[in-house]
Amino acid sequence: MQALHEHRMLASMSRPTNPYDNATCESFLATLKREQINATAYRDFESLHNELTEFIDRYYNRLRLHSALGYQSPERFEKQVARTRSETVGDGAMVTFFGS
Numbered sequence: 001m002q003a004l005h006e007h008r009m010l011a012s013m014s015r016p017t018n019p020y021d022n023a024t025c026e027s028f029l030a031t032l033k034r035e036q037i038n039a040t041a042y043r044d045f046e047s048l049h050n051e052l053t054e055f056i057d058r059y060y061n062r063l064r065l066h067s068a069l070g071y072q073s074p075e076r077f078e079k080q081v082a083r084t085r086s087e088t089v090g091d092g093a094m095v096t097f098f099g100s
Helices: 002-005 023-037 045-060 074-086
Strands: none
Touching: 023 045
16 A cells, blocks of 8 residues: 555555446456457567557457447447437437536
């Protein structure tokens, strides 16, 4: 804890009786390990960096379907949300998501 304090960082801890605070990150890391890291042989750290960048930017965010997003890619989901935000409903009220 002292090292975290020295670097002005907060430990990521779940609230008591709520094990889901880190579930999204844990799910992503499990996917990354299963679908990329354990399935690929890397020549060096540069190769590792390039492959991970490619996996996250081009595959995970643009193509891979995510069940939590209605089996859409994050990119498609974000575009859909942006379109929905710009549309008006009924009496002209703006539709918004995620408290924005």
